[in-house]
Amino acid sequence: MAEPPVAAPICPPTTDNISRAAELLRGGRLIAFPTETVYGLGADATDDRAVAAVFAAKGRPRFNPLIIHFTDAGAAAGQAEFNRRADDLAQAFWPGPITLVLHRGPGTSISLLASAGLDTIAVRVPGHDIAQALLRAAGRPLAAPSANRSGEVSPTSAAHVAASLGNAPTMILDGGVCPVGIESTVVDLSTGEARLLRPGAVTRERIEAVIGPLGASAPGAVRGPGMAGRHYATSRPLRLGAKTPESGDALLAFGPDVPATSGPTLNLSTAGDLEEAAANLFAMLRNLDRPNVAAIAVMPVPEHGLGAAINDRLRRAATGLADPEPTG
Ligand code: TXA
Ligand code: MG
Numbered sequence: 001m002a003e004p005p006v007a008a009p010i011c012p013p014t015t016d017n018i019s020r021a022a023e024l025l026r027g028g029r030l031i032a033f034p035t036e037t038v039y040g041l042g043a044d045a046t047d048d049r050a051v052a053a054v055f056a057a058k059g060r061p062r063f064n065p066l067i068i069h070f071t072d073a074g075a076a077a078g079q080a081e082f083n084r085r086a087d088d089l090a091q092a093f094w095p096g097p098i099t100l101v102l103h104r105g106p107g108t109s110i111s112l113l114a115s116a117g118l119d120t121i122a123v124r125v126p127g128h129d130i131a132q133a134l135l136r137a138a139g140r141p142l143a144a145p146s147a148n149r150s151g152e153v154s155p156t157s158a159a160h161v162a163a164s165l166g167n168a169p170t171m172i173l174d175g176g177v178c179p180v181g182i183e184s185t186v187v188d189l190s191t192g193e194a195r196l197l198r199p200g201a202v203t204r205e206r207i208e209a210v211i212g213p214l215g216a217s218a219p220g221a222v223r224g225p226g227m228a229g230r231h232y233a234t235s236r237p238l239r240l241g242a243k244t245p246e247s248g249d250a251l252l253a254f255g256p257d258v259p260a261t262s263g264p265t266l267n268l269s270t271a272g273d274l275e276e277a278a279a280n281l282f283a284m285l286r287n288l289d290r291p292n293v294a295a296i297a298v299m300p301v302p303e304h305g306l307g308a309a310i311n312d313r314l315r316r317a318a319t320g321l322a323d324p325e326p327t328g
Pocket of ligand 2: 145154
């Protein structure tokens, strides 16, 4: 037998390649594809074996539930129980980077393994042309976590996927750099009180403008296992809120006033723009995560708007907290 390739082929998103990728998905194979947030490792969401292969490829310590991607809200409504708030958020933000946790629909064909055995399902309609073309060509929903091994930062380019997952995907569709760069916001609408499970690309402020105040995410009752403390780790330690780097540190700067340093420096956004910073976050963390660096000093990032999601990812990478147990 021939040696397996070291990394999956990175393919331009031509019509032919998208049809081939769709056919491979229907045959139970995994395809990495770009979304507006980060690259996803896609599998046919109705195929338990394919979903199991996703968990294996990511090396997830346990079965965390996956986000199911659809072409549109109508397709999602066939698999999940929408309620008024879900309709309103879908109307306001889809296609786009928000994920809704709802009860599984009575006749759903989505793999129970993709829900990690929970009675809920996380649904999302991505706002990216290649993701949409692939969903249409596949003709079925795709379960797709971020296309990285568990514990690594999410990939925002095809090269990141190849570096992280090798040949686990059969093909990587290349859409260039993901425009948003940080994962979708996850909102739990499956109980009486809407709650933010994972801060993300759509800010709390924008969600509350549509459905009113979100409840507090109760500590100890984490329903989004992606809330696990250490999920976005770099191999070098992170020092958050750093005003000045120490010798041997790399500096991840933010804003126009950058302290002088001899170590490698990258700036999330010289202009102090939080959207630009979100788009740069994972690629810059990867770039500065070098063996000869003592630590990565990260300048303070304001907590408002997208800063909440950026700081959430930075804190998870820095703290090394044990994973909280998911409920259910
Ligand atoms: O932007 C994104 O959402 C990317 C792209 C590829 O779409 N996907 C992504 O997937 O970030 P993943 O698997 O890395 O994160 C899924 C998040 C986790 O926090 C997980 O715990 C939560 O969604 N989640 C999924 N299903 C859930 C459920 N039934 N109940 C609660 N949380 C759920
Ligand atoms: Mg992830």
